[in-house]
Amino acid sequence: MSHVKLKTMFICLMLVVALAVPGFAQEDVIKIGLITSLTGSVATYGQSVRNAVTMGVDDINAAGGINGRKISLVILDDKGDATEAAQAARRLIDRENVAMILGPVITPCVMAVAPIAQAAGLPMLTPTGTGDQITSIGDYIFRGAYKDSFQGRIMAQFAAENLGIKEAAIIYDVANDYSVGLRNAFKATFEELGGKIIAEESYSTGDTDFSAQLTSLAMRNPESLFIPDYYSTAGPILMQARLLGLDSVMLGVDGWDSPDLSALAGGFEEGGYIVNHYSADVDSEVTQNFIARYTEKFGQAPDALAALGYDGVLIMASALEAAGSTDPEALKHALGTVGDIDAATGVINMDPEGTPIKSAVILRITGGKWELVDRIDPIGR
Amino acid sequence: MAWHIMALQQLINGLALGSVYALIALGYTMVYGIIKLINFAHGDIYMLGAYFGFYAITVLKLSLVPAVLTSMAGAALVGVLLERIAYRPLRNSPRIAVLITAIGASLLLQSTAQLVFGASFKPFPQAIPFRRIQLGPVFITNRQLLIFGVAVLLMVILHIIVHYTKLGKAMRAVSMDKEAALLMGINVDRIISATFAMGSALAAAAGILVGMYYNRIDPYMGMMPGLKAFVAAVLGGIGIVPGAVVGGLLMGVAENVVVTIGSSTLRDAVAFAILIVVLLFRPNGLLGKKGIEKV
Structure with missing residues (x-):
């Protein structure tokens, strides 16, 4: 009888210890x-x-x-x-x-x-x-x-002012907020600075065939092409674009930055420009x-x-x-x-609004490496 | 550039995409022709084919042709196993049971692929250099040419097998009347296995071609093309081999036309609108004979 009681007490004690210790x-x-x-x-x-x-x-x-x-x-x-x-x-x-x-x-x-x-x-x-x-x-x-509005504005400014580009085309993902936001910001700033968006094409998340859109773009022969998307889509677009005869200056965003970009783009990312958060240089x-x-x-x-x-x-x-x-x-x-x-x-x-005040960089892919081209300090939000 | 050159160029793009649909649609139509089953796992066999090709090139270090053959053999084996394990035990069950099993098999293959190959997008090893061939005002990339070449070659081989070999004769016999074929001493199980093997091998070839063309493969890549190839098979007349080819090519061109003159967001919508229109007005497909369904 007392044995059982002791045993019960012991078990209870163990349970308490077990529960309390992690606490x-x-x-x-x-x-x-x-x-x-x-x-x-x-x-x-x-x-x-x-x-x-x-x-x-x-x-x-x-x-x-x-x-x-x-x-x-x-x-x-x-x-x-x-x-x-x-x-x-x-x-x-x-x-x-x-x-x-x-x-x-x-x-x-x-x-x-x-x-x-x-x-x-x-x-x-x-x-x-x-x-x-x-x-x-x-x-x-x-x-x-x-923010994307900052990033898109920086790329448009760089293209128009530093590269002297007058015409741009855009291909973007209508089903992704990120891609749409960047396209809007780029377009607004580029046109504000006197540039012309001569053609726009879109696709939806998950598409793999961009040949119809890129062929249409190639016919307009744009000076530059803005591709605001993640590497897993921007890569195949870059490859298909070059194969279909687009030799525009390729403009990108932070989403391109991935060790897998080069393989997905088949090496055709070479010479492209992106806005990014930081540079190793x-x-x-x-x-x-x-x-x-x-x-x-x-x-x-x-x-x-x-x-x-x-x-x-x-x-x-x-x-x-x-x-x-x-x-x-x-x-x-x-x-x-x-x-x-x-x-x-x-x-x-x-900042209490939630977005930090910090700088951005422009990088160029040269010889398979991201090279620092320009550094932009924040211009408000 | 003038609009007709653009149209020609888009036609080439559309035919390339359409050839891929056609190769996948052939598998749907062959299986349907023989056991009246819509094998919804077929699109995932196409995905597996792309992965088999990927590993044949990167791990086994094979060149393109042996890699394609290895992948086709691997996919054929998966197709045969799928039929043996998932469909054969249900052969005499109601058709809806087998259909649901097929959807289950599709999800199983996708999840297994995700587990084994990882969920990341993989770049496909570019086993041949990039080249563009100028044909007057338009051009064709060597990848598109490869798609046309392989698709035509495989279709010719398939045509020869179906029409000029004993196996083909047996397949046609089983398709016409399973019981009668059995009475004539045809091993129906073996013929069905062979049909699955051939259809899966064609899908695997399509998977590799697409991997090289678009340079991106992932475990879910089979879903949309699988469904669209199914529409292509219905459009051409399901169960009719040349119908799958016609349906596939038409679908590829239709998609490119829509994206070129309309909006890319309508691309998938149009593919399935075609399905609805065909089912409403010509349920037997473009090449299908008007027949009364036996009750």
């Missing part, structure tokens, strides 16, 4: 959720972001954490799909109880997650999302990258230090997505430190006000 351990860490695209049509973006974010978090933990608390990461794959991204967000909020969400990587996924985070009152920071509409979803939504200590360590750790040079991922961690860390806690209200306020962050993509000043 105690959790008090000491700050749990951060990372939603990224490890597979799917934009897999190289997500892998770069994951690599850089884990590297950044390891750095913080090695240096003793934030206000004495270490960061633990919960990484979920959204496959570049908005539905999967929304499910990942639900899981992070409902089951993992994270203090903040980093990611997702691409605009369509961010647009699916942002309303969920906003409704839950949980701060989120997409290190890479550029769609203009992202930050207008609410005051809990922040990003670490520039920038002579800054933080940038060069980041490049060296990333290259050593992952065996390949970081692309812009990696740099943005790393900077996302820096912004998050500054905000957590400034807030002094993981209270969502305090963290939200800190994310909108931290500044002078010396990061891999340059100096970052956050």
